[in-house]
Amino acid sequence: MVFSKKRRLAYLASTALMVMSLATACADKKGGAAGALQVSGSTTVAPVAADAAQALKADGLDITVATQGGSAGGISQLASGQISIAMSSKPLADENKAAHPDTDFRPVQIGADAVGVIVTQQVADGGVKDLTAAQVRGLFEGKITNWSEVGGPDLEVFVYDKEPGRGTREVLDKYLYGEEKPPPPPESGNFAIVGGNLETRNKLKSTPGAVAPLSTSFIEGHDDLQAVTLGGIAPTPENIASGTYPMSRPLYFLTDGEPEGKAKKFIDYVLSAKGQALMTKHGYLTLEQIGK
Incomplete structure (x- = not known):
């Protein structure tokens, strides 16, 4: 050419x-x-x-x-x-x-960081300060539908779970199911999938009976939200550093x-x-x- x-x-x-x-x-x-x-x-x-x-x-x-x-x-x-x-x-x-x-x-x-099982202040003040792994499973699988079933107020449970693939969701799944595959989401009007941490926090704040997995750092300064202890173990810096708290993560x-x-x-x-x-x-x- x-x-x-x-x-x-x-x-x-x-x-x-x-x-x-x-x-x-x-x-x-x-x-x-x-x-x-x-x-x-x-x-x-x-x-x-x-x-x-x-x-x-x-x-x-x-x-x-x-x-x-x-x-x-x-x-x-x-x-x-x-x-x-x-x-x-x-x-x-x-x-x-x-x-x-x-x-x-x-x-x-x-x-x-630590992932917390976060509830509203209304739920915490009603008596829900600590949950076992079995109780958390019951909440997220839609088997526990009223907070009174775990020693709390007579208030409907509303679950905000994270999208699959989110780090927060995987930490929760590992705590609840180990290496087993988690079950599909419950078919319930009181269950919704959310994305990022800010969205999750906003949804929690807007729903009196809500529970969600969320980085504990995102509720600092928000007195209307509380992280329950898990089997009596709180997400303190000492427990996160030692790995004693079961939902610690890098x-x-x-x-x-x-x-x-x-x-x-x-x-x-x-x-x-x-x-x-x-x-x-x-x-x-x-x-x-x-x-x-």
């Missing part, structure tokens, strides 16, 4: 542009220099990530934090190359690795391969003293508190 000088220059320019675009896409996936650093996933981890992103703006870093699909959504987006860092409030599972064999998942723990960032550029700077910041102070600010435990 014979090109004129103009066409040849245009061809070379477009080819160079295409190569640069491909290089940029690769750099973006690893958190390189081009474009905003994309971080997405767990609504539990998001407040820490958002504060870290704000702090790093002073250094000229452009960072976007989103929460589409919770932990499972973040892991999926990371595997498809849509983001550079996934936020997860659950450990990476074998099924995640099997579903995305071409992704070199690299988890970095940034702290720890919090993670995940990358595809070793983090580089912006991604590394962002993760290093959260692991630093200033970044770990953000864990405390949002009610989570630091790596030092859990002996990591």
